[in-house]
Amino acid sequence: xxxxxxxxxxxxxxxxxxxxxxxxxxxxxxxxxxxxxxxxxxxxxxxxxxxxxxxxxxxxxxxxxxxxxxxxxxxxxxxxxxxxxxxxxxxxxxxxxxxxxxxxxxxxxxxxxxxxxxxxxxxxxxxxxxxxxxxxxxxxxxxxxxxxxxxxxxxxxxxxxxxxxxxxxxxxxxxxxxxxxxxxxxxxxxxxxxxxxxxxxxxxxxxxxxxxxxxxxxxxxxxxxxxxxxxxxxxxxxxxxxxxxxxxxxxxxxxxxxxxxxxxxxxxxxxxxxxxxxxxxxxxxxxxxxxxxxxxxxxxxxxxxxxxxxxxxxxxxxxxxxxxxxxxxxxxxxxxxxxxxxxxxxxxxxxxxxxxxxxxxxxxxxxxxxxxxxxxxxxxxxxxxxxxxxxxxxxxxxxxxxxxxxxxxxxxxxxxxxxxxxxxxxxxxxxxxxxxxxxxxxxxxxxxxxxxxxxxxxxxxxxxxxxxxxxxxxxxx
Amino acid sequence: xxxxxxxxxxxxxxxxxxxxxxxxxxxxxxxxxxxxxxxxxxxxxxxxxxxxxxxxxxxxxxxxxxxxxxxxxxxxxxxxxxxxxxxxxxxxxxxxxxxxxxxxxxxxxxxxxxxxxxxxxxxxxxxxxxxxxxxxxxxxxxxxxxxxxxxxxxxxxxxxxxxxxxxxxxxxxxxxxxxxxxxxxxxxxxxxxxxxxxxxxxxxxxxxxxxxxxxxxxxxxxxxxxxxxxxxxxxxxxxxxxxxxxxxxxxxxxxxxxxxxxxxxxxxxxxxxxxxxxxxxxxxxxxxxx
Numbered sequence: 083x084x085x086x087x088x089x090x091x092x093x094x095x096x097x098x099x100x101x102x103x104x105x106x107x108x109x110x111x112x113x114x115x116x117x118x119x120x121x122x123x124x125x126x127x128x129x130x131x132x133x134x135x136x137x138x139x140x141x142x143x144x145x146x147x148x149x150x151x152x153x154x155x156x157x158x159x160x161x162x163x164x165x166x167x168x169x170x171x172x173x174x175x176x177x178x179x180x181x182x183x184x185x186x187x188x189x190x191x192x193x194x195x196x197x198x199x200x201x202x203x204x205x206x207x208x209x210x211x212x213x214x215x216x217x218x219x220x221x222x223x224x225x226x227x228x229x230x231x232x233x234x235x236x237x238x239x240x241x242x243x244x245x246x247x248x249x250x251x252x253x254x255x256x257x258x259x260x261x262x263x264x265x266x267x268x269x270x271x272x273x274x275x276x277x278x279x280x281x282x283x284x285x286x287x288x289x290x291x292x293x294x295x296x297x298x299x300x301x302x303x304x305x306x307x308x309x310x311x312x313x314x315x316x317x318x319x320x321x322x323x324x325x326x327x328x329x330x331x332x333x334x335x336x337x338x339x340x341x342x343x344x345x346x347x348x349x350x351x352x353x354x355x356x357x358x359x360x361x362x363x364x365x366x367x368x369x370x371x372x373x374x375x376x377x378x379x380x381x382x383x384x385x386x387x388x389x390x391x392x393x394x395x396x397x398x399x400x401x402x403x404x405x406x407x408x409x410x411x412x413x414x415x416x417x418x419x420x421x422x423x424x425x426x427x428x429x430x431x432x433x434x435x436x437x438x439x440x441x442x443x444x445x446x447x448x449x450x451x452x453x454x455x456x457x458x459x460x461x462x463x464x465x466x467x468x469x470x471x472x473x474x475x476x477x478x479x480x481x482x483x484x485x486x487x488x489x490x491x492x493x494x495x496x497x498x499x500x501x502x503x504x505x506x507x508x509x510x511x512x513x514x515x516x517x518x519x520x521x522x523x524x525x526x527x528x529x530x531x532x533x534x535x536x537x538x539x540x541x542x543x544x545x546x547x548x549x550x551x552x553x554x555x556x557x558x559x
Numbered sequence: 560x561x562x563x564x565x566x567x568x569x570x571x572x573x574x575x576x577x578x579x580x581x582x583x584x585x586x587x588x589x590x591x592x593x594x595x596x597x598x599x600x601x602x603x604x605x606x607x608x609x610x611x612x613x614x615x616x617x618x619x620x621x622x623x624x625x626x627x628x629x630x631x632x633x634x635x636x637x638x639x640x641x642x643x644x645x646x647x648x649x650x651x652x653x654x655x656x657x658x659x660x661x662x663x664x665x666x667x668x669x670x671x672x673x674x675x676x677x678x679x680x681x682x683x684x685x686x687x688x689x690x691x692x693x694x695x696x697x698x699x700x701x702x703x704x705x706x707x708x709x710x711x712x713x714x715x716x717x718x719x720x721x722x723x724x725x726x727x728x729x730x731x732x733x734x735x736x737x738x739x740x741x742x743x744x745x746x747x748x749x750x751x752x753x754x755x756x757x758x759x760x761x762x763x764x765x766x767x768x769x770x771x772x773x774x775x776x777x778x779x780x781x782x783x784x785x786x787x788x789x790x791x792x793x794x795x796x797x798x799x800x801x802x803x804x805x806x807x808x809x810x811x812x813x814x815x816x817x818x819x820x821x822x823x824x825x826x827x828x829x830x831x832x833x834x835x836x837x838x839x840x841x842x843x844x845x846x847x848x849x
Contacts, residue, residue: 092588093589095588095589097592451686451687451690452688452689452690452699455690455847456801458701458702459799460800465699465846495846496663
């Protein structure tokens with residue numbers, strides 16, 4: 083029954099038919115709960131509102147590509163702060179390592195979108211076509227009106243879910259209520275329709291038709307995890323020392339193990355494998371075979387856990403009659419501690435810098451062509467391009483000032499030298515960058531470095547400063 | 560971990576019969592849908608070759624039924640950009656130059672357009688930073704031969720400097736005092752001493768005192784009694800720190816002896832009104848505009 087077995091012979095193998103049987107149990111309920119939580123987060127998040135005042139969107143989570151802003155509740159990320167996103171990606175990567183080395187492929191089994199949507203599609207399939215046996219019967223049976231109706235209904239529901247999935251995605255990139263109205267009225271941007279179309283197609287194909295093929299052939303993660311797992315990682319394991327030899331329903335105590343070869347574990351497997359063959363690349367550790375086997379063991383009056391979450395080390399210890407390694411020792415080993423340390427360092431560094439970042443920033447680029455201009459009275463003038471970023475969601479008046487360059491004055495290209503002074507006051511729009519070209523005039527001799535500072539007039543601690551050069555002609559120039 | 564897996568999956572899949580250190584290489588068949596993906600790629604490639612330039616021939620590739628070229632795409636995109644700019648260009652062309660700087664939207668466009676036009680037409684003499692070099696004025700400073708307000712700059716641009724046949728061209732004719740025998744070499748040295756004295760480059764001297772008389776008789780008519788120049792005549796200010804050719808003794812001597820006749824094309828003949836206005840706005844924005 084293994085998918086590998088089905089592919090025997092020939093250069094190409096068709097996808098084996100898999101009709102996973104419905105099962106109930108602890109892990110099935112856990113999967114239900116996680117599915118509800120993750121799908122709710124996915125579909126509902128764009129509709130959450132968050133008041134940011136009159137100058138910023140009120141959507142709680144919004145990736146505003148047109149204006150290059152990312153809003154996440156009270157946090158707003160500007161493009162130059164993309165390192166927060168990079169940090170999140172590093173945390174996600176290290177987090178996957180951490181999870182894998184402690185509880186195995188928990189991501190694959192419970193939280194991966196491919197798993198969640200495939201699971202949802204399987205439920206739809208069972209709802210329309212019945213459980214495993216009914217599905218098998220329907221497949222073998224001739225085409226009839228009833229069969230066509232069932233297929234049409236199933237694919238119709240799949241497509242509707244796929245479309246909702248694609249539809250929800252675009253709401254993260256624009257104001258959800260407005261976009262929903264535009265979308266339904268046919269006025270949304272072509273890219274919105276294209277995105278929905280592509281995501282509808284991928285959801286329908288990947289969750290409806292490809293399913294475990296995605297994990298086996300497209301996803302790199304199972305291959306990486308093959309290298310990540312060790313004998314102390316939690317995996318779904320068949321305890322062969324307890325189950326073998328299989329009894330095939332014959333009850334002769336002493337000669338046979340606990341496995342009655344009922345194939346319940348194989349029938350519920352969404353990956354179409356036989357867990358009793360040992361750890362396999364195809365196993366996403368969804369643990370449904372544990373639920374299935376536990377039910378059988380309970381009926382037979384034998385202890386649960388013939389198939390169970392266990393480390394290979396524990397299995398060996400149990401088989402040899404030794405006590406299993408304590409869970410804490412499994413979790414707290416140098417490898418997991420290092421992963422956790424890395425994860426925590428990146429996370430706390432980000433949290434710290436997020437808490438301390440100022441929402442006023444100044445960058446100064448010195449004009450280098452020409453570096454300096456000699457003026458008719460012998461003074462020297464330098465020019466700079468400045469960007470003042472007001473990263474708060476309200477307009478602010480700021481003062482740009484020269485510090486440490488005596489007798490220097492400045493003005494900007496919007497004003498004239500007649501208004502030159504040692505500081506310049508102007509207003510920066512809400513959540514905007516003010517770009518100006520400024521001129522600084524100074525005497526022929528003096529310090530060659532000074533400081534340009536910008537301060538928000540309405541806040542005491544909102545300041546930024548940059549040390550800049552004041553270039554002068556060299557001797558004889 | 561090895562004794563754990565008694566019934567191994569590889570028992571059911573053919574191997575390539577390659578084996579390294581007890582590890583066997585499975586000969587797992589390719590999934591058929593993967594094959595379909597290859598076929599789909601081939602179909603796409605055929606369609607692409609029909610639609611787009613693809614097959615190289617002796618001189619150029621097959622054109623493709625869409626007749627697409629990268630040059631054509633560029634031209635179309637540029638035409639689109641030009642069309643988008645047309646309105647602003649027209650507004651800049653039709654606005655009197657002195658009304659452009661107060662209009663910040665117009666001014667911004669004009670300065671950006673002027674920056675581009677400057678790179679094409681002006682950098683050869685004035686330099687990419689507009690800071691000039693010996694004989695070619697620095698356009699970023701506050702010293703102007705003919706005046707630094709935007710209207711005057713526009714006038715200088717349109718009619719050029721010393722352009723024969725253009726009645727409004729900037730024309731100043733300093734005599735070649737030495738070459739034409741108007742002044743003797745000694746008188747020139749005295750005048751130079753005086754000029755270097757009033758520009759604070761040399762202390763007062765007997766030569767400079769003699770030079771002041773030479774200056775009053777020969778130079779003050781254009782450069783003014785104090786040597787502060789005269790923009791009506793294009794006569795430079797001799798008392799400031801800025802020298803078009805150089806303020807050292809040898810260079811001033813050379814200037815007084817042979818005179819200097821810098822030229823600039825009359826850009827009105829080559830550029831349209833919009834470009835002239837843009838260039839004037841750009842030059843005015845460089846820091847020295849009055």
